[in-house]
Amino acid sequence: MHQQLxxxxxxxxxxxxxxxxxxxxxxxHLDRIGRLTKELGELQSQNxxxxxxxxxxxxxxxxxxxxxxxxxxxxxxQAAAAVGQSHLLWAYETAFKRSGHRIAQIxxxxxxxxxxxxxxxxxxTLTKLIQLQVIPxxxxxDTLSIDEIRFGDNDALAGQIAHLVDADLLVILSDVNGLYExxxxxxxxxxxxxxxxxxxxxxxxxxxxxxxxxSRGGMVTKIQAAKQAGRFGVPTLLLNGETPxxxxxxxxxxxxxxxxxxxxxxxxxxxxxxxxxLRPKGEIMLDEGAVAALVLRGKSLLAxxxxxxxxxxxxxxxVSCTTKxxxxxxKGITNYSSEALERIKGKQxxxxxxxxxxxxxxxxxxxxxxxxxx
Ligand code: GLU
Numbered sequence: 001m002h003q004q005l006x007x008x009x010x011x012x013x014x015x016x017x018x019x020x021x022x023x024x025x026x027x028x029h030l031d032r033i034g035r036l037t038k039e040l041g042e043l044q045s046q047n048x049x050x051x052x053x054x055x056x057x058x059x060x061x062x063x064x065x066x067x068x069x070x071x072x073x074x075x076x077x078q079a080a081a082a083v084g085q086s087h088l089l090w091a092y093e094t095a096f097k098r099s100g101h102r103i104a105q106i107x108x109x110x111x112x113x114x115x116x117x118x119x120x121x122x123x124x125t126l127t128k129l130i131q132l133q134v135i136p137x138x139x140x141x142d143t144l145s146i147d148e149i150r151f152g153d154n155d156a157l158a159g160q161i162a163h164l165v166d167a168d169l170l171v172i173l174s175d176v177n178g179l180y181e182x183x184x185x186x187x188x189x190x191x192x193x194x195x196x197x198x199x200x201x202x203x204x205x206x207x208x209x210x211x212x213x214x215s216r217g218g219m220v221t222k223i224q225a226a227k228q229a230g231r232f233g234v235p236t237l238l239l240n241g242e243t244p245x246x247x248x249x250x251x252x253x254x255x256x257x258x259x260x261x262x263x264x265x266x267x268x269x270x271x272x273x274x275x276x277x278l279r280p281k282g283e284i285m286l287d288e289g290a291v292a293a294l295v296l297r298g299k300s301l302l303a304x305x306x307x308x309x310x311x312x313x314x315x316x317x318x319v320s321c322t323t324k325x326x327x328x329x330x331k332g333i334t335n336y337s338s339e340a341l342e343r344i345k346g347k348q349x350x351x352x353x354x355x356x357x358x359x360x361x362x363x364x365x366x367x368x369x370x371x372x373x374x
Pocket of ligand 1 (some may be wrong): 059153155
């Protein structure tokens with residue numbers, strides 16, 4: 001089942017851990033970056049859509065500034081991030097250029113995704129970049145982030161990005177093979193868990209604390225990221241980025257790491273977005289029959305059940321649906337503008353055809369684009 005998802009998924013957020021791309025004593029791992037970008041570039045050329053979340057700025061900065069230890073004080077860490085980020089992106093830019101791929105840098109703080117407007121702004125920009133076949137490379141804006149506004153770690157950031165771009169899959173590449181039944185450093189015969197259907201307390205307990213200083217994450221943050229992505233219907237695959245072609249093989253249906261299934265389908269995910277993220281541009285008031293059809297029978301909205309149209313909106317805009325008492329009970333994306341709805345409200349399909357010359361859509365709001373609101 002999950003093999004099929006891997007072979008068919010299109011939009012993928014790939015998180016690359018610090019330890020894969022840099023070390024504080026050796027600087028950037030240019031060979032590794034070269035190999036990973038080559039593999040990722042091939043996937044992009046095979047029509048997969050990639051969004052990368054890459055760590056490594058701080059570690060690269062530490063090396064570039066010749067600091068001897070991982071800075072404990074925030075300003076020095078932020079300075080290292082500023083130095084390291086340009087270095088890191090230069091490496092990605094150079095490597096991706098070799099295979100003819102273009103990249104873009106996006107630096108985010110938690111605040112950027114907190115409010116709906118900023119969330120949508122970021123979503124629009126990322127969607128546009130994907131359409132332009134540019135590979136966005138995202139990192140936390142470490143230089144500006146202070147403790148309260150940090151994502152905490154790039155695993156959490158990647159979990160948020162998976163939701164932001166409506167990804168089909170989140171891949172976390174790190175220096176571990178996946179989640180084990182026990183700590184493999186202590187018990188070398190511990191078995192790898194290849195499929196986690198649900199993230200239970202037991203699974204969370206299996207995650208030990210971080211082992212390397214290079215990444216602030218560890219298994220705990222990876223599982224939290226998988227949990228978060230799963231909440232929005234995005235499954236997560238944890239893979240060892242040190243293994244050549246691990247991702248390509250996984251996407252061919254032979255995953256080597258741990259796959260965390262997500263409960264909801266992407267349809268549910270989309271409905272959450274409609275219900276909780278979109279801001280309605282207008283309102284459609286429905287008669288009792290239509291309300292019952294939508295709420296009780298799971299039907300699409302037809303023009304015949306519309307009593308009144310409020311506000312000005314275009315087709316494709318989000319609108320709210322209310323009862324005739326004005327109680328909002330659903331949100332959806334309309335196939336008709338407010339102007340067209342004024343003409344066709346309360347009408348049957350045949351009349352609409354005569355009025356508009358053609359019936360472009362049978363439904364005013366298709367069921368797939370409609371979400372009941374609490
Ligand atoms: N944003 C940090 C960096 O690029 C890394 C955070 C993390 O390792 O999770 O260095």
